[in-house]
Amino acid sequence: MQAMAHTSRYKITGMDCASCAAKIETALKRIDGIGEVAVSVTNGTLTVGHGERFSVDKVERQVRGLGYGITEDGAASMHSERISTENAHGDAEWWRNRRTLLTVFCGLALASAFVAGRLFPAMEGPAFLAALAVGLLPVAFRAINAARFGTPFSIEMLMTIAAVGAVVIGAEEEAAAVVFLFLVGEALEGIAAARARRSIRGLASLVPKSAILEVDGSSWSVDAASLKVGNVVIVRPGDRVPADGVVVEGTSEIDEAPVTGESVAKAKTVGDDVFAGTINAIGVLRVRVTAAAEDNTIARVVKLVEEAQESKAPTQRFIDRFSSYYTPAVVLFAALVAVVPPLTAGEPWQEWIYKGLAVLLIGCPCALVISTPAAIAAGLSAGARRGLLIKGGAVLESMGRVTAVAFDKTGTLTEGRPRVTDVFAADGREHRLVSMVAALEQGSSHPLAVALVDHARAVQAPVPPAFAASAFPGEGVGGNVGGNEIFVGAPKAASRRANLSDSIVSQIAELNAQGKTVSVALVDGEVAGYVALRDEPRTDAKEALARLRDEGIRTIMLTGDNRTTAAAVAAGLGIEVRAEMMPEDKQKVIRELQAAGLVVAKVGDGINDAPALAAADIGIAMGGGTDVALETGDAAALHGRVVDVPDMIDLSRTTMFNIRQNITIALGLKAIFLVTTVIGVTGLWPAILADTGATVLVTANAMRLLRWRPR
Numbered sequence: 083m084q085a086m087a088h089t090s091r092y093k094i095t096g097m098d099c100a101s102c103a104a105k106i107e108t109a110l111k112r113i114d115g116i117g118e119v120a121v122s123v124t125n126g127t128l129t130v131g132h133g134e135r136f137s138v139d140k141v142e143r144q145v146r147g148l149g150y151g152i153t154e155d156g157a158a159s160m161h162s163e164r165i166s167t168e169n170a171h172g173d174a175e176w177w178r179n180r181r182t183l184l185t186v187f188c189g190l191a192l193a194s195a196f197v198a199g200r201l202f203p204a205m206e207g208p209a210f211l212a213a214l215a216v217g218l219l220p221v222a223f224r225a226i227n228a229a230r231f232g233t234p235f236s237i238e239m240l241m242t243i244a245a246v247g248a249v250v251i252g253a254e255e256e257a258a259a260v261v262f263l264f265l266v267g268e269a270l271e272g273i274a275a276a277r278a279r280r281s282i283r284g285l286a287s288l289v290p291k292s293a294i295l296e297v298d299g300s301s302w303s304v305d306a307a308s309l310k311v312g313n314v315v316i317v318r319p320g321d322r323v324p325a326d327g328v329v330v331e332g333t334s335e336i337d338e339a340p341v342t343g344e345s346v347a348k349a350k351t352v353g354d355d356v357f358a359g360t361i362n363a364i365g366v367l368r369v370r371v372t373a374a375a376e377d378n379t380i381a382r383v384v385k386l387v388e389e390a391q392e393s394k395a396p397t398q399r400f401i402d403r404f405s406s407y408y409t410p411a412v413v414l415f416a417a418l419v420a421v422v423p424p425l426t427a428g429e430p431w432q433e434w435i436y437k438g439l440a441v442l443l444i445g446c447p448c449a450l451v452i453s454t455p456a457a458i459a460a461g462l463s464a465g466a467r468r469g470l471l472i473k474g475g476a477v478l479e480s481m482g483r484v485t486a487v488a489f490d491k492t493g494t495l496t497e498g499r500p501r502v503t504d505v506f507a508a509d510g511r512e513h514r515l516v517s518m519v520a521a522l523e524q525g526s527s528h529p530l531a532v533a534l535v536d537h538a539r540a541v542q543a544p545v546p547p548a549f550a551a552s553a554f555p556g557e558g559v560g561g562n563v564g565g566n567e568i569f570v571g572a573p574k575a576a577s578r579r580a581n582l583s584d585s586i587v588s589q590i591a592e593l594n595a596q597g598k599t600v601s602v603a604l605v606d607g608e609v610a611g612y613v614a615l616r617d618e619p620r621t622d623a624k625e626a627l628a629r630l631r632d633e634g635i636r637t638i639m640l641t642g643d644n645r646t647t648a649a650a651v652a653a654g655l656g657i658e659v660r661a662e663m664m665p666e667d668k669q670k671v672i673r674e675l676q677a678a679g680l681v682v683a684k685v686g687d688g689i690n691d692a693p694a695l696a697a698a699d700i701g702i703a704m705g706g707g708t709d710v711a712l713e714t715g716d717a718a719a720l721h722g723r724v725v726d727v728p729d730m731i732d733l734s735r736t737t738m739f740n741i742r743q744n745i746t747i748a749l750g751l752k753a754i755f756l757v758t759t760v761i762g763v764t765g766l767w768p769a770i771l772a773d774t775g776a777t778v779l780v781t782a783n784a785m786r787l788l789r790w791r792p793r
Contacts, residue, residue: 109231267774288359293324412445453744482734597650
């Protein structure tokens with residue numbers, strides 16, 4: 083297809099299933115000067131690629147002729163938050179929606195015709211014809227336009243043929259009732275589609291409209307969308323955080339439940355990240371903005387999920403292809419039912435035409451077409467609202483087939499930063515030892531030093547000032563604390579400055595075997611004790627790995643860390659391990675697992691694991707809403723929980739089970755009513771109820787996924 087120099091974007095209202103999008107795409111591709119056409123049912127948008135010679139009016143006429151509303155969006159220059167907020171309200175409320183109003187008018191006309199027929203029997207036929215016209219004329223208009231624009235076998239066309247045919251054989255009352263039931267079904271589909279459309283975009287409304295900006299000691303309220311990177315905002319207790327940022331002053335607890343679903347608030351202090359839309363529970367915080375409104379975590383999640391929902395799943399692509407053959411086949415079969423028995427066996431024409439019309443209604447593919455995309459959209463939305471970003475229907479389907487998961491260690495299975503695990507003081511005064519060690523380490527950005535200072539704060543050990551502090555590269559640090567000469571460093575460096583007893587050496591060796599790093603403290607040339615540190619496993623790692631094993635999924639740790647540390651962490655978690663691996667080695671292991679017939683998911687931080695993430699069947703990035711977590715891989719565990727991985731697999735399997743239920747409902751009801759119609763048990767009313775009922779059941783069943791919760 084020829085590349086188009088320009089792109090125009092529109093908001094579309096009134097779409098409720100994939101067949102709506104297909105009709106619009108088919109119609110617009112017939113217009114000269116238009117290249118690529120992308121219609122999003124989920125987002126209610128239309129994107130058109132075109133050249134210089136392009137008629138906006140023609141596009142709008144085509145879309146309105148098909149029965150949908152259209153307005154220019156101008157979204158090419160808008161940020162995702164604004165798009166999401168507008169789209170969330172792009173369709174009128176259901177009681178003001180024009181399809182709902184048409185349904186109400188048609189129902190009133192049908193009720194009036196029924197009353198008129200009872201009061202004035204001679205007026206019954208004309209009254210029902212008038213009621214039929216109220217509902218059928220708009221449907222027929224859409225059917226004719228769809229046929230003109232390349233979709234002859236639309237649901238509207240099947241309905242129009244069936245209704246006109248019913249009138250021809252004298253079944254005006256049934257024809258009017260059937261059209262009314264069809265409109266009821268359309269209205270219910272629209273309500274369900276709008277609910278699905280709003281489900282993920284509801285995240286956008288979590289970000290407050292205003293923020294308290296602080297500049298040079300003064301503060302005032304500003305539009306949150308106007309905040310820029312580097313601005314400092316004040317977040318009071320009870321306020322929602324207006325932007326992604328980092329705490330520069332204050333200590334509080336942040337309720338992340340609106341975004342993550344976590345019930346327990348998280349403690350935040352200077353240096354901690356906070357995310358837009360979360361709620362400050364206790365203290366006043368000053369937060370430096372790290373992402374503008376269009377780039378905050380929520381806006382990017384909404385944008386990525388909207389894009390993911392337009393990526394058709396394999397099942398959906400198959401059903402779309404199947405429907406393109408299925409609908410014409412149903413029309414042909416209905417025609418044969420109507421004419422073959424009268425022509426070959428002398429059966430009554432009116433009876434078999436009636437049955438043929440009923441078969442035509444039963445064959446409407448709406449329920450089948452919507453069965454997969456409705457479930458996929460609901461599944462993606464349910465996951466995103468709980469921090470599980472899955473990029474597309476194909477990924478969501480594939481996730482449930484995973485048979486092996488390969489994890490990175492640092493920052494994935496572990497916290498990614500060392501913590502103090504053991505403290506030994508020769509004189510038994512551990513609090514004093516921690517104070518002296520932290521005094522020397524304060525001010526250093528080295529991860530071990532930060533961990534030691536954090537531990538002192540956690541145990542409320544005072545941190546006195548250190549004097550004449552100096553670093554010994556590769557060995558440790560020294561200085562004067564409280565009048566004592568202190569050295570804190572590696573055991574080998576300490577052994578060159580003081581005599582380490584056999585007992586101390588033995589204890590250090592045991593700690594090293596557990597994957598821990600030991601820093602020895604000397605006071606005035608004598609061993610005062612030691613502190614051991616290790617990058618500890620995440621609190622949920624053991625539970626997550628156990629769940630995967632229970633599902634029969636193989637788990638393996640791939641790490642560049644040394645064998646001793648890796649083996650110690652793996653033993654505690656009960657996971658297979660490969661250590662001292664370069665990025666290319668990790669990729670090689672992924673290939674080996676795939677060659678053994680396994681479907682492999684790779685979980686990592688998205689940077690040094692990039693080759694393995696790309697090689698895996700599914701790459702899952704771990705992160706706290708970072709660019710890497712959002713942009714790398716096929717899925718992202720936004721909140722960095724290991725348990726998110728089995729949750730993703732559970733969501734995939736739940737969604738696929740829902741899809742299988744939907745297909746069974748759609749085809750099963752049609753099969754039952756097809757048989758009962760041909761043998762004369764059911765007629766037009768049950769036929770349309772079968773189609774409308776199946777569509778509503780399928781949509782309602784898919785919407786149940788919005789209530790999915792991780793175990």
